[in-house]
Amino acid sequence: MDLSDTPAEAGFRCGLRSWLAKAMAELGPPPDPADWPARRAYDTAWQRQLYEAGYAGVHWPAEAGGRGAGPVEHLILLEETERAGAPYVGANFVGLLHAGPTIVAEGTPEQRRRYLPPILRGEEIWCQGFSEPDAGSDLAALRTRAVRDGDHYVVTGSKIWTSHAEVADWCELLVRTDPEAPRHQGISWLILPMDASGVTVRPLRTLAGTTEFAELFLDEVRVPVSNRVGAENDGWRVTMVTLSFERGTAFAAEVVACRRTLGRLARLAETEGAWTDAVLRRRFGLLAGQFDALWRLVQWNVSEAAAAAARTGGDAVPGAGASVFKLRFSEARQELYDLAAEVLGSGSLLLGAVGEEEDWTGQRLQGLSYTIAAGTSQIQRSIVAQRILGLPKPRSATRGS
Amino acid sequence: MDFRLTVEQRELQAAVRALLAGRFGPERLRAAVDDDGGGPDPVLWAELRRAGVFGLRGPDGADGSDGRAGSDGLGLGLAEAVLVFEELGRALVPGPLVATELAGALGLDGTAALVRLPAGRGPLLVEQLPRLDLLLVLDTGSGELRRVDPAEVAAGAEPVRAVDPLTPLWRVDAALPSGTLLDRADAALVWTEGTLLTAALQVGLADRAVRSAVVHAGRREQFGQPIGAFQAVQHLCADMLARLEPARVAVRAAAVVLDADGATPAARAAVAGAKLLADEAAVRGARDCLQVHGGMGFTWEADVQLLLKRSWVWQHSFADSEECAELLSRQLLL
């Protein structure tokens, strides 16, 4: 058990820190969260800066435009950028944290060459078209059809809750390529160009009043067969790879952010007078312990994944343990903003920033999605019970189609 | 950074697990219960001592040259000690394990208990009082650690009915004798280490709770299928694991930090967080394990009660939830 940096890791961290200090000093204020084009511009410009400094895709292979370092360096990058208060991946989320890693793990050499570098350079934005109106938790119930026509698939159907769809260039799209096959076996993973004819995006408004996601309508959209990642009808397996990234390290940086936010909230509680309440202080203590432990869990999982990758010579794909992390983290983040509401009292009924502090209530609303998006907490519990603990599958779920 | 266990650490873990499976398996555990709280089994205790469990951190290669039997330490760190204590916790070994190990690390021999003054909420209770060789008294006010003769204390103490059948308690109402000052001991460090090792015991216990629930849920059938196929039961088990895993890594990380940096404020906060999470994983895990066992879980026959009751004992050993949460919350304002 060694938590200290190796000399190489320490050198990487040190260089990154000084670069961040300089880059952060020159960084402009973040845009209005409702202004998607501005957000895209801001997030991709930051990504470009990271790229030019050599910090984009540190753990991606060099042929993909990455640095070819290990997952530990990636973790250091997440930790340090978050500590420095640097912009979050934002609009680059899907590309950097799951479409990209999926293409690294499952794409063809041509696909890697074509799609990965623009993600790292902050030139192209991705969205995720998995969920459908009737296929959320039960993702394998998806119905969007892709019919082969020569060297194209003709895609018809609709997707929903597609984050960043308004500004995305590409979409990782799940389609049904064999309607006759058992439900998990007829699915394929496609790269959909968002500007293709027949693609319509209709923004949806969230309960926080923002437009984070959209509906996607696909009307006979022609997608080249060469845009398929993995074999035809093997999309479910590829999807499991994608989701393990989403639940594994995609939220890691947010743990660091939550820990820092908890510190700011403690100081706010002190000025607001709530700190004298021992019961409240106790909740602060417990949450601090939770976020610290969640960060240790990330380090543990990354150590395991790095060792497995070194052993097999393959890529570090997070295991089912990612669900344990996702489950605890999404709940702890909600507890953090519930605690903020208690500190603020009736002030929690107001939207917008409080003095120099953040928009606690806006974040509280936003955070309600954490136990739903990327697989609900109920689904995570079932995964933990069945795949990690090995409990039997419920009889009702082993239905045929 | 490579947070995984080293080969040596895995071997140590496996060796202790095998030793305990052989010497303190399910039958021995039940026999100890039926023994009506006989206290730490002297044979087992001697074997643990021989295996080095109480001298993990004592200096290596002492060769008994100071003439005291069993005083050779293994020269290991807390990182190894927490792995051993996870196993002791999993096996539910009774007795004042933590204080005896702490005493060993201070170069003191013999079965030891540790109490702190002023005590927390509730009466001052000492485990196994008549069987102790040493009683360590930590004075929070002066920051001193003293060694007191347990026989002197026992004279003014009363045995009480204790909740855990394997942790007999004595209630001490009289003032404690002043004893001898251990002037080279860092009392705050000893308290922090004791808190961490107790957290490790809880992690082992919580691990046993989740395994026991899973085994039972896979075997017991109702409505024509194993109860483990029901989502309500699966989700209880999943939550047990989701509380355990962060606690386990928190304990291990705190040990590494304490080994490297000593009892810095950050390291003490790490230990406090680890104990908080470990207590929660153990106490709630044992409670959920009982629920999964249904009516069987409510019987004296089933071992679930032993898990639950011991988790309560360890929850009140060394820093409790209140103290840990206070320490952590203070740290937030720094």
Ligand SMILES: Cc1cc2nc3c(=O)[nH]c(=O)nc-3n(C[C@H](O)[C@H](O)[C@H](O)COP(=O)(O)OP(=O)(O)OC[C@H]3O[C@@H](n4cnc5c(N)ncnc54)[C@H](O)[C@@H]3O)c2cc1C
């Ligand atoms: C902010 C946000 C962003 C999102 N972004 C994207 C995106 O970019 N791309 C994308 O494809 N999707 C996205 N999603 C969709 C998300 O993945 C789904 O909302 C989620 O998987 C749940 O599906 P559902 O909404 O259909 O809920 P349902 O599946 O209808 O679930 C409703 C309730 O029933 C419970 N439930 C359902 N099935 C079970 C079961 N088997 N056992 C126990 N309980 C069950 C659920 O836990 C939940 O409590 C996003 C969602 C949110 C909130």
